[in-house]
Amino acid sequence: MSDKQKLVDVKNLKVHFPLFGGVLSRRVATVKAVDGISFSIKRKETIGLVGESGCGKTTVGRALVAILRQLYPDVEIDGSITYNFNGKSVDFARLKPRELRKYRSKVQMIFQDPFASLNPRMTVAQIISEPLQLHTKMNDSEMKDRVGWLLDKVGLQPEQAYRYPHEFSGGQRQRVGIARALATNPDLIICDEPVSALDVSIQAQVINLMMDLQEEFGMSYLFIAHDLSVVEHIADRIAVMYLGNVVEFGESSTVYYDPRHPYSKALLSAVPRPDPHRQRESRIVLEGDVPTPLNKPSGCGFRTRCPLAEKSCAEEIPVLEEHALEHWVACPIVKEKNAG
Amino acid sequence: MENTPTVDQAAAAQEQISLSVLKKRWLKFKSIKRGYYAFIILITAYIISFFLPLLINNRALVVKYEGEIWFPVFQGYIAGSTFGEDVPGEANYRELKVKFKSEKGNWVIMPPYPYGPYEDVTTAGNKMYEEPGRGHWFGTDNTGRDVFSRLLYGFNISLSFAILFTIASYLIGVSIGAMMGYFGGKFDLITQRFIEIWATLPFLFVMIIISSIVRPNFFLLIVILTLFGWIGMTYYMRAEFYREKTKDYVAAAISMGQTHKKIIFKHILPNSLVPIITYFPFAVIGGIGSLVGLDFLGFGLPPPTPSWGQMVSVGLQNMVKWWMVLAPLGALFTTLLLIVFIGEAIREAFDPRVYSRLR
Ligand SMILES: Nc1ncnc2c1ncn2[C@@H]1O[C@H](COP(=O)(O)OP(=O)(O)OP(=O)(O)O)[C@@H](O)[C@H]1O
Ligand SMILES: [Mg+2]
Numbered sequence: 001m002s003d004k005q006k007l008v009d010v011k012n013l014k015v016h017f018p019l020f021g022g023v024l025s026r027r028v029a030t031v032k033a034v035d036g037i038s039f040s041i042k043r044k045e046t047i048g049l050v051g052e053s054g055c056g057k058t059t060v061g062r063a064l065v066a067i068l069r070q071l072y073p074d075v076e077i078d079g080s081i082t083y084n085f086n087g088k089s090v091d092f093a094r095l096k097p098r099e100l101r102k103y104r105s106k107v108q109m110i111f112q113d114p115f116a117s118l119n120p121r122m123t124v125a126q127i128i129s130e131p132l133q134l135h136t137k138m139n140d141s142e143m144k145d146r147v148g149w150l151l152d153k154v155g156l157q158p159e160q161a162y163r164y165p166h167e168f169s170g171g172q173r174q175r176v177g178i179a180r181a182l183a184t185n186p187d188l189i190i191c192d193e194p195v196s197a198l199d200v201s202i203q204a205q206v207i208n209l210m211m212d213l214q215e216e217f218g219m220s221y222l223f224i225a226h227d228l229s230v231v232e233h234i235a236d237r238i239a240v241m242y243l244g245n246v247v248e249f250g251e252s253s254t255v256y257y258d259p260r261h262p263y264s265k266a267l268l269s270a271v272p273r274p275d276p277h278r279q280r281e282s283r284i285v286l287e288g289d290v291p292t293p294l295n296k297p298s299g300c301g302f303r304t305r306c307p308l309a310e311k312s313c314a315e316e317i318p319v320l321e322e323h324a325l326e327h328w329v330a331c332p333i334v335k336e337k338n339a340g
Numbered sequence: 341m342e343n344t345p346t347v348d349q350a351a352a353a354q355e356q357i358s359l360s361v362l363k364k365r366w367l368k369f370k371s372i373k374r375g376y377y378a379f380i381i382l383i384t385a386y387i388i389s390f391f392l393p394l395l396i397n398n399r400a401l402v403v404k405y406e407g408e409i410w411f412p413v414f415q416g417y418i419a420g421s422t423f424g425e426d427v428p429g430e431a432n433y434r435e436l437k438v439k440f441k442s443e444k445g446n447w448v449i450m451p452p453y454p455y456g457p458y459e460d461v462t463t464a465g466n467k468m469y470e471e472p473g474r475g476h477w478f479g480t481d482n483t484g485r486d487v488f489s490r491l492l493y494g495f496n497i498s499l500s501f502a503i504l505f506t507i508a509s510y511l512i513g514v515s516i517g518a519m520m521g522y523f524g525g526k527f528d529l530i531t532q533r534f535i536e537i538w539a540t541l542p543f544l545f546v547m548i549i550i551s552s553i554v555r556p557n558f559f560l561l562i563v564i565l566t567l568f569g570w571i572g573m574t575y576y577m578r579a580e581f582y583r584e585k586t587k588d589y590v591a592a593a594i595s596m597g598q599t600h601k602k603i604i605f606k607h608i609l610p611n612s613l614v615p616i617i618t619y620f621p622f623a624v625i626g627g628i629g630s631l632v633g634l635d636f637l638g639f640g641l642p643p644p645t646p647s648w649g650q651m652v653s654v655g656l657q658n659m660v661k662w663w664m665v666l667a668p669l670g671a672l673f674t675t676l677l678l679i680v681f682i683g684e685a686i687r688e689a690f691d692p693r694v695y696s697r698l699r
Binding site: 025065066067070071072073074100104105107108109112113116117118119120122130164166184 | 360361362523524525526529585587588589590591592593594595596597598600607610611
């Protein structure tokens with residue numbers, strides 16, 4: 001795997017939200033939503049990002065499209081998000097808004113809630129042509145053609161362009177969202193649980209559409225989900241997140257069939273799978289609640305619920321180590337066991 | 341590229357089916373008859389009131405005098421001597437009309453209701469405290485001015501004042517509230533503290549002080565009232581923008597590199613119109629009330645201006661002349677009632693329970 005193929009390299013990314021309180025609005029606490037994660041996405045690749053609710057998946061996605069600073073002026077971002085656009089490398093964690101604007105067309109996002117992600121006061125044509133207005137020099141008729149073409153690509157009728165979002169079903173709205181993300185030919189699309197708000201019957205349709213589009217246009221996906229079975233189907237590699245950290249990262253089948261980190265094991269044991277190759281393991285039920293990112297345990301975030309936890313786990317945050325080829329796990333205990 | 345389907349063909353037909361939410365609300369508003377009719381009546385009356393100088397005026401529309409044609413309504417002041425009239429100052433066109441009846445070739449066309457709002461006792465032919473009758477429909481006041489005429493001119497002034505005041509304070513209040521909710525952080529914090537301090541300024545004292553230094557006129561009054569009136573809207577707008585900003589369509593707009601200005605005005609504002617529109621009629625009522633109050637207390641528009649507050653005030657000093665009290669109070673009551681009906685209907689049309697999915 002040469003570096004040339006790499007589209008984005010995330011290194012030690014931290015996203016902290018300070019909380020203010022009191023009369024003078026003094027800083028009272030810090031939400032460590034993302035606390036030092038590293039991974040990379042190659043061209044034409046799909047990375048699956050899984051984890052429980054509140055572990056920081058959306059925050060990672062928003063960091064990658066660089067919208068956190070505008071959404072939350074107080075946010076603290078550390079680390080680097082280095083994109084490689086046609087040989088030019090830019091760090092989205094550091095770029096000024098003005099410079100960022102040039103690259104915004106390259107990274108787009110599809111959102112979880114198709115009812116909130118489309119402006120209810122704009123027609124579909126207005127919604128899809130907005131990125132075109134910002135990033136291309138198309139005239140009106142070219143833009144119309146492009147909108148019609150995009151709608152066709154995502155399986156909608158071009159005649160529906162002059163309707164408002166509320167006249168569409170959830171699945172259709174999500175297709176509009178996909179068309180908007182696709183409009184500027186991005187290199188990477190962040191998909192933040194794009195199907196979790198949809199009916200099960202429609203989920204497969206939308207996922208297949210996204211896979212077809214990737215085949216045709218060759219962009220990369222960061223596919224966020226909390227359902228591992230969905231991700232296994234679409235992703236080339238999977239990153240498992242727990243409380244702001246990536247605990248396991250590797251080829252999709254490796255992580256899926258041979259999880260090493262105790263958290264991944266627990267997560268996977270909850271997925272019902274008709275799989276003859278895999279011996280029946282008893283379901284691992286985790287004890288206790290997920291700690292909040294406001295008040296993380298010291299050292300390994302998972303140690304309060306981990307069946308393998310030892311004293312040493314409280315000392316340092318474990319880093320990802322390569323346990324097997326291209327299979328990264330953040331747990332020294334597991335490594336010791338496998339070695340010994 | 342293959343032959344891709346074009347958007348235009350079906351567009352025209354689709355556009356009619358696809359009504360924006362605002363259009364749907366307008367239709368709903370229309371279906372609420374009381375509010376809709378009140379709206380029609382008020383708007384019609386307001387539009388007509390701009391043509392009052394042609395309908396209710398002591399200046400003639402046209403005068404023909406010795407072969408020459410004059411348009412006093414448009415030309416303004418014309419001395420009486422011009423028409424061979426023996427009066428000091430401006431011509432008295434009502435008397436001129438009577439006089440010209442006997443003169444060949446000379447004639448005067450008066451407006452349908454030939455009494456102006458500014459005439460007073462110094463003009464010959466005016467009587468003080470005349471009871472309502474065929475000449476003066478609502479009688480005359482303590483200076484011999486026609487009450488009906490002043491009432492209608494006062495309608496235009498009151499409503500124009502209130503609407504301009506509302507628009508001005510909304511422009512400021514909406515912009516500042518929107519920025520507070522949208523940018524949040526330090527800007528929000530500092531502006532909030534400023535507003536808290538500003539809101540404690542005693543409006544009436546400031547008003548008394550200002551009007552003792554300068555004689556307030558129409559626009560100065562609007563400016564002063566606006567300085568105190570913009571605050572209310574910021575609360576609603578701040579909350580609206582705060583809520584809307586968390587929605588993903590804003591995140592999407594930011595992710596494609598849209599500017600803050602466009603996001604505020606093109607994306608979020610159209611979704612935050614509900615408080616603006618639903619409070620507009622009530623803000624207009626507040627504006628009328630403020631002007632009436634200030635005029636009543638004598639800090640408002642300068643005296644010859646036909647204003648309802650001043651009319652009520654003078655009327656109360658002459659309680660026995662019942663028409664001088666009842667007329668302005670009745671006009672005020674009717675106008676406010678019409679606006680309340682409108683406001684009520686707007687509120688119902690915008691009730692989120694009906695279109696909760698569309699908001
Ligand atoms: N603007 C913010 N201010 C403070 N805390 C925040 C903010 N945004 C997110 N958080 C917190 O950061 C943590 C991670 O949030 P995030 O939305 O990234 O989780 P998620 O993995 O996407 O969860 P879900 O599966 O529910 O979407 C949560 O505990 C959340 O409460
Ligand atoms: Mg999320």
